[in-house]
Amino acid sequence: MVLDACAAPGGKTVQLADLMRNTGVIIALDFKRRRLTALANHLERCHVKNTIVYHLDARHASKLKVRFDRILLDVPCSGNFVTDEEWFSKRTMNDVERNARLQRAILAEAVKTLKEDGEIVYATCSLEPEEDELNIDWAVKNLGLRVERINCYGEKALTEVFGRRLDDSVENCRRIWPGRTQGFFVCKLKKCGVQDASGKIRKQV
Amino acid sequence: MQVVKFVNKFRARIFLNEDLMVKKENRYFLLNKKHKKLKGLITKDFFYAGLYLGKVRNKRFFPSFNLLKMIAEKRSNKVIVDKKTEWLFICGRDVFKRGIIKVVGSGRKGDYTLVLNTHRECLGFGRILHDLNKMEDKDAVAVKNVLDIGDFLRREKGQP
Incomplete structure (x- = not known):
């Protein structure tokens, strides 16, 4: 069971179905x-x-009351200047922060629906640390997730942002600078904690 | 059932397990057995599920290209067309006699037929305007275009 939480317009959903050879179930x-x-x-x-x-x-x-093995979170983001020349004039820091809050809410909900050893792939086409490294650092510290190493084109993500030292595992994320592509951020997160009755996450050792 | 009636127009026989078919408003879907196990999930308010078969509008059935592909894989009415005709057909044009390479199944006037390219990919379907086996005028329209895969581009045109 795979969840594609922000699926439209469907390019990645189709790719997932292809990887799964049209078997299993994608929601x-x-x-x-x-x-x-x-x-x-x-x-x-x-x-x-x-x-x-x-x-x-x-x-x-x-609300679907389903537990997923894998979740793809290609979350709504601020995008970047490569695909939009007027990017800087259209957006403010408030927009970036609003998107970062939305992304954290989606991440938290995804963790609730993820099986105990399930995995999440988190991706954005934003290059803002608030929507990328800072969100992942928050997820590692609050949602019982750990960042897995991935074999993916790109550079190690930042572990020091705005003078703040982030969790070392954040460097396993990949930051893909514009050039060969339009610019992306991607990482794989694995659940390593269990939720207790009060909804708090206890980390498994 | 509208889906079965439509399939019969091509003199084809395909097995559609009615237990796995679901109707959502005017649209029909075919689920797989795995979906069936998740029946509780399917009865919730889904937007799309499994294989889309087609929709009914104004009492007419509009097939999906999934259904046309399923029909094309079975014995049914088909015409195989050349490359130029293939291109014109997916741009919405009719099929001229000259462009038909092969007729499979019925070629009778009034029947429906699938239109396939030389790779046996289904491009859509149309209605036969003249008996294909007796038709002599090669520059006349033989199959009237009803639906072609160019529809995928046309249906979203104009949407922001």
């Missing part, structure tokens, strides 16, 4: 109905048959 969510049409068209065009799509905000994924 794909998006909260913008208009974007779901694009997702549905993608699934039809590529003959995907293992996916169920819901019109649901990723922050409410636990």
